[in-house]
Amino acid sequence: MSVQTSGGAAGAPPQDLTARTRRRVPAARGPGSRRVWSHIFLLILAIYFILPLWWLFVASTKSNSGLFVGSGGPLWFDDELSFMDNLRGLGTHQGGIYWIWFRNSFMYALSGGVGATILAVLAGYGFAKYRFKGRTAAFAMLLGAVMVPLTALVIPTFVLLSRFGLVNTVWAVILPSLLSPLGVYLIRVYTQDAVPDELLDAGRVDGAGEVRLFFQVALPLLRPAIVTVLLLSVVATWNNFFLPLAMLQNPRLLPVTVGLNNWQALSNAGAGGEQVWNLITTGAFVSVLPLVLSFLLLQRYWQGGLSLGSLK
Template sequence: MSQISAGAPKEKLASRTAAMIVMGISTLYFLVPIWWLFIGSTKSREQFSSTAGLWFADFNLFTNIADLFAYNDGVYLRWMLNSIVYASFGALLGTLFAAMCGYALAKYRFPGRELIFNTVLGGVLVPATALALPLFLIFSQFNATNTFWSVFLPSIVSPFGVYLARIFAAASVPDELLEAARLDGAGEVRTFFSVSRRLMTPALVTIFLFQFVAIWNNFFLPLIMLRDQTLFPVTLGLYTWNSQVNQIPEIRTFVIIGAFLSIIPLIIAFLSLQRFWRGGLGAGSVK
């Protein structure tokens, strides 16, 4: 063992090269499928199946986009809009409520605190898909399935957000600061919104983003709840199109271009907000 640790320059070069090869191959693995999707989006229906998959043929991207947006009275745009509304408002409210709850659990002492926290933690371990069917049964009692609210309301709840918010509030909001605010006569709720919320910003952005992704990716709940396709999120819409490809072959182009366009908003959101969420990501694991 001891001779390995000599760290000769030659050995260093060898391990550096090996490391870069692993990174290079991994990059291909992760990015080639997306590259293929992009290339596929630029091709006409004939060329999609007749030309090499990983390189351009005639550049038809904008015609494809125009056709996609026009197809079926622009239902694709409707789906994208639905996804954006479900995900952004759901994540916004969800983050706010999770932050308030986690903050209270971290910063106040009251009976039942641990019970509430443990119940919420238990909620983290309950698979969301196990809730989809009973939620459908409950909403059908009120004739409320196949509505916007049947998908929106259940998406707001984020037990993991509460968990993250509690850890972050405990670590980043000092008790002395709250005491000082109290001495200044500020109310507890006002202190939360004016002072503590700011200190918790990295955690809040993290919670928001991950809940946004969770809602954007949600499939089972809309699949079970919705029949009216004007209420579909884009994932469910593309799924139904994809399952019709065998009957309506021309729809394949729309599946490819639609899939490509639908991942762009999330990639942009992650890239532009990365300085926030990268700090918050590790918080859940470091106790």
């Protein structure tokens, strides 16, 4: 004969007692407060990084005199906007040489960035997935090259290229830009985790060669790392200043960075030089637009779906 209490089945706590117990248990605190402070911190960082770009954009809309005595202040527009006039000035000043510099920067960045990415992918994949004699020592030398400042290599590079007669040519900028020790390191580290050895072994069992495994299995998995190295290489080559300054003497071979520096030197000369501060700020603003657009267009490759199409 079963014994049943007034609260329900045997061994079950009464409903009113369970309700009172639940009311006494405090609700778990959510991460709301932490999110608020993290959002505030990120907002401060965003303002810190966007403020120089905003100043550059505002300065590009001002005339030469408006940069110093304008009514809008350094962070706001003047009553009279001169952006289109400044663009026309870039096309006429010194025969429109600015757009030649812009084309040179685009050529140097594209060729150097793509070439450095290809070499980094090949070398990084080889370091990660193949065992060969001297592998550890070679990778240690690569890590040592990452720690060497690029400016310290300019003079040895100048002496080396001068022996081959490549100084004051486009190759004096492109060839050194093809070497990216940091890119090789990033590809190697990413390949070790993103490309499982079991996946490659399964492809070998199915009869796939090493070239086919690399192009059809490894490359789709390495897409985020490839885009990252490409952007880093392109930005590094586009912003390169000291190397073309030391290698190039022909004004028509200069990139934007060195060309605008020459205009700045002339403007700093005072009465003896031509004041083109408005063209310098406008040219600097135009020169950063390709980099901003590149990041905005390629950011989707950092998102999910890394193994999409590689396991088919």
